[in-house]
Amino acid sequence: MRKIIHIDMDCYFAAIEMRDFPELRGKPIAVGGRSDRRGVISTCSYEARQFGVRSAMSSYHALQLCPQLILVPGRMDVYKFVSGQIREIFHRYTDLVEPLSLDEAYLDVTDSTEHKGSATLIANAIRDEIFAVTGLTASAGVAPIKFLAKIASDLNKPNGQYVITPNQISDFVKDLPLSKIPGVGKVTSQKLADIGLTTCFDVQQYPKAKLIEAFGKFGHVLIERSQGIDNRQISPHRVRKSVGVETTLAKDIFTLEQCHQVLPQLIQELSARVQRSAKDRIVNKQVVKLKFNDFKQTTIEQRSDEISVNVFYQLLEQALLRAEGRGIRLIGVSIGLADMTAANNNEADANLTQLDLAF
Structure with a gap:
């Protein structure tokens, strides 16, 4: 049996905004885009959640549920900086840290000698240290396996923890x-x-x-x-499986021609992101995603060993057939990445060059 801790920051983006701007404390706030520009909520305070506001909800809908909701634009550079502070704290206790996002991670403390090897006490200490360094609260789940640790971290939120022992x-x-x-x-x-x-x-x-x-x-x-079985190990070096970009449109669009006006910029942004984060990886598929104005979505994908702009246009046309008269509110493009790395950077560069030459 392992000793796994799942740390989950409490309403992370919103908590940072309330920390930095005390006048927002105790009020229903949400980090997200403006309602008149089809914005989407990234996260919200617990006061906002009492009205039914949730992450991934449109800002327009959130304001209908909570007219007094305060919309705050995101500051990703600040969120990333604080996330780095939090990860430094994790590594004081173990090198087996698997980040899931800026505000969430698994830790394997099985072999840690801190606090006499008690995962419960280590989780408490980490949460205390996070608060001392950042002024933010975190919740924790402690269990012998990953999926139960993740479930447990949600059972005593905010600013709490829950322990599931092997015999439980x-x-x-x-x-x-x-x-x-x-x-x-x-x-x-x-x-x-x-x-x-x-x-x-x-x-x-x-x-x-x-x-x-x-x-x-x-x-x-x-x-x-x-049956309470989860044999997955902590993966300190998680391998990226995909790279993608998407955009929520200011107004619904309905025709293929309108979609074609959006696609080139998305592909160009995807190209830049691939060069930054997946330059030495082999492509294995291309994907187009559409979200309709009833908030249902569809994806179309095709296996591919190189990035082809024409394939994105073909997939977009296929996806649009599923609209059935509904407007399009979001378009996304992405690529899947094979598990193995490219034999050499030249092969990856060739794929990227093909994409870049399309502009």
């Missing part, structure tokens, strides 16, 4: 709603509910072959998680 795993997962398992979203939850599965105990009683037939590879994951 069986009882804990038995009554655990399947919707709490990372990777089980609304669509999957509904499909599971349609066949009578709502808790991990339900999955334990369900024929494994039927579950795998219905959900494929993810069926295996559900079976393991429902």
